[in-house]
Amino acid sequence: MPRIAFLGPPGTFTEQATRALTADFDAELVPFDTVPNALDAVRSQDVLAAGVPMENSVEGSVSATLDALTMGEPLVAVAEAVLPIRFHVLVRRGTTAGAVSTVASHPHAIAQVRSWLDRHLPEARVLTTSSTAAAAAEVDGGHADAAVVAPVAAERHPALVPLDTGVADVADARTRFLLIRRPGALPEPTGADRTSIAVVAHDEVGALTEVLSELSLRGINLSRIESRPIKDRLGEYRFFLDFDGHVADARIGDALTGLRRRCEEVRFLGSYPKADRSPASVRPAASEQAFRKSMEWLAEVRAGRLA
Numbered sequence: 001m002p003r004i005a006f007l008g009p010p011g012t013f014t015e016q017a018t019r020a021l022t023a024d025f026d027a028e029l030v031p032f033d034t035v036p037n038a039l040d041a042v043r044s045q046d047v048l049a050a051g052v053p054m055e056n057s058v059e060g061s062v063s064a065t066l067d068a069l070t071m072g073e074p075l076v077a078v079a080e081a082v083l084p085i086r087f088h089v090l091v092r093r094g095t096t097a098g099a100v101s102t103v104a105s106h107p108h109a110i111a112q113v114r115s116w117l118d119r120h121l122p123e124a125r126v127l128t129t130s131s132t133a134a135a136a137a138e139v140d141g142g143h144a145d146a147a148v149v150a151p152v153a154a155e156r157h158p159a160l161v162p163l164d165t166g167v168a169d170v171a172d173a174r175t176r177f178l179l180i181r182r183p184g185a186l187p188e189p190t191g192a193d194r195t196s197i198a199v200v201a202h203d204e205v206g207a208l209t210e211v212l213s214e215l216s217l218r219g220i221n222l223s224r225i226e227s228r229p230i231k232d233r234l235g236e237y238r239f240f241l242d243f244d245g246h247v248a249d250a251r252i253g254d255a256l257t258g259l260r261r262r263c264e265e266v267r268f269l270g271s272y273p274k275a276d277r278s279p280a281s282v283r284p285a286a287s288e289q290a291f292r293k294s295m296e297w298l299a300e301v302r303a304g305r306l307a
């Protein structure tokens with residue numbers, strides 16, 4: 001049975017997402033304490049794949065995931081899941097809100113319950129943990145008084161009780177998760193795919209505009225752009241781009257070759273079906289047929305068959 005890593009310990013949102021991402025096959029889910037460790041386990045072939053949190057509608061990208069994807073051997077995303085996010089706040093039985101002096105959770109969870117904390121636990125000191133489930137373990141072990149967790153974590157900690165449930169500053173907050181593998185056969189194009197890449201543009205005037213032009217000229221819909229510093233050079237950045245389409249699509253392949261010529265570095269991070277299955281809107285000039293016809297025309301010109 002394939003082993004699949006997830007950001008643990010058991011009871012995280014990522015475990016829930018990884019279960020959804022592997023629902024089609026029998027898998028043994030294996031917890032790792034950090035995203036970089038889970039991805040390294042994929043690289044070293046200890047596991048087949050890893051489920052990782054990617055971005056959140058409230059707090060933005062999970063930078064640990066972005067950085068870990070581009071450091072080390074190449075990896076690619078093969079599937080995407082989006083989960084609605086609401087939290088339970090768990091305490092040891094008998095703890096009242098007034099007795100909570102420390103509240104623990106993953107930084108992205110804390111960011112999504114700031115107003116709730118200001119209202120209900122204004123005096124509490126925040127302790128950040130590697131995951132929401134790790135925060136529940138801290139409370140169980142007596143190292144923190146309250147934990148902001150995924151509802152599933154409550155089942156794992158029968159000694160803890162909710163101080164509140166369904167907590168979320170933004171009612172419709174969502175988090176996007178990816179299933180990451182070593183490069184191999186790509187998922188088949190479905191017409192409702194997303195492609196992710198990371199590029200380092202040359203340090204010159206207009207470089208980012210030119211990167212974006214490669215996409216816009218081909219009618220490619222950009223769904224996310226994020227920058228992360230290149231660790232060893234201050235003021236230079238790696239851009240993470242997500243856009244509609246599959247690398248097997250002519251317009252995407254064409255854009256990628258343009259980027260490859262133009263950029264210092266291009267890392268392909270996968271083409272995979274979008275969680276919402278919404279089909280890409282492709283303008284006529286960027287359709288498969290338009291690309292095929294233009295290539296046929298070029299071949300004719302090159303063969304000297306056109307007047």
Ligand SMILES: O=C(O)C(=O)Cc1ccccc1
Nearest residue numbers: 012013014106108109131132
């Ligand atoms: O810590 C978790 O449970 C995670 O899976 C990371 C996370 C944290 C907050 C919101 C969504 C995902």
